[in-house]
Amino acid sequence: xxxxxxxxxxxxxxxxxxxxxxxxxxxxxxxxxxxxxxxxxxxxxxxxxxxxxxxxxxxxxxxxxxxxxxxxxxxxxxxxxxxxxxxxxxxxxxxxxxxxxxxxxxxx
Amino acid sequence: xxxxxxxxxxxxxxxxxxxxxxxxxxxxxxxxxxxxxxxxxxxxxxxxxxxxxxxxxxxxxxxxxxxxxxxxxxxxxxxxxxxxxxxxxxxxxxxxxxxxxxxxxxxxxxxxxxxxxxxx
Numbered sequence: 001x002x003x004x005x006x007x008x009x010x011x012x013x014x015x016x017x018x019x020x021x022x023x024x025x026x027x028x029x030x031x032x033x034x035x036x037x038x039x040x041x042x043x044x045x046x047x048x049x050x051x052x053x054x055x056x057x058x059x060x061x062x063x064x065x066x067x068x069x070x071x072x073x074x075x076x077x078x079x080x081x082x083x084x085x086x087x088x089x090x091x092x093x094x095x096x097x098x099x100x101x102x103x104x105x106x107x108x
Numbered sequence: 109x110x111x112x113x114x115x116x117x118x119x120x121x122x123x124x125x126x127x128x129x130x131x132x133x134x135x136x137x138x139x140x141x142x143x144x145x146x147x148x149x150x151x152x153x154x155x156x157x158x159x160x161x162x163x164x165x166x167x168x169x170x171x172x173x174x175x176x177x178x179x180x181x182x183x184x185x186x187x188x189x190x191x192x193x194x195x196x197x198x199x200x201x202x203x204x205x206x207x208x209x210x211x212x213x214x215x216x217x218x219x220x221x222x223x224x225x226x227x228x
Contacts, residue, residue: 095158
């Protein structure tokens with residue numbers, strides 16, 4: 001089955017840019033989706049189809065995907081962005097969803 | 109407003125069965141792909157199962173043969189029947205509506221989750 005690899009943690013100072021990576025074999029050929037999950041809450045979609053933002057998600061959130069790495073970029077990081085972030089793809093060969101292990105974003 | 113509300117979780121002994129429900133409002137379950145995703149305590153997200161609008165169903169290898177996804181169109185509700193439960197099935201179970209395009213699917217929105225604890 002397809003495997004997605006995320007760093008366990010990323011730290012960033014307020015106002016700076018955070019980049020969270022998601023690695024996978026030729027992931028650039030797939031569409032990657034990203035979720036934010038705060039403690040005790042359900043996940044929320046923040047990026048879909050590599051770089052599209054759902055309504056209500058700030059423009060500070062952006063995504064890219066190429067080669068073996070997809071990246072979620074959060075600009076001008078705020079304290080409220082502190083959360084776990086998960087990447088996800090759909091494995092159409094097996095009709096299964098696949099999640100990365102998650103990255104804990106800490107705002108210093 | 110699109111909303112999903114799960115119910116049916118609880119404490120169950122190993123080997124037991126439980127049925128989770130996910131009541132939808134603001135859209136029609138049968139016209140959408142719907143998934144279950146779970147999260148063990150302190151762990152990451154794990155996709156569990158999907159039911160397509162046409163009725164086809166698919167499962168994670170970890171639950172295949174033990175879990176069954178279904179829906180009741182008259183109640184606009186999604187279900188997950190869980191049999192032969194194991195300690196490793198302990199998790200918060202979320203239902204989510206799938207959106208798909210170009211052969212890829214993502215999950216939005218999600219319900220608030222229901223906790224299943226498998227323990228003697």
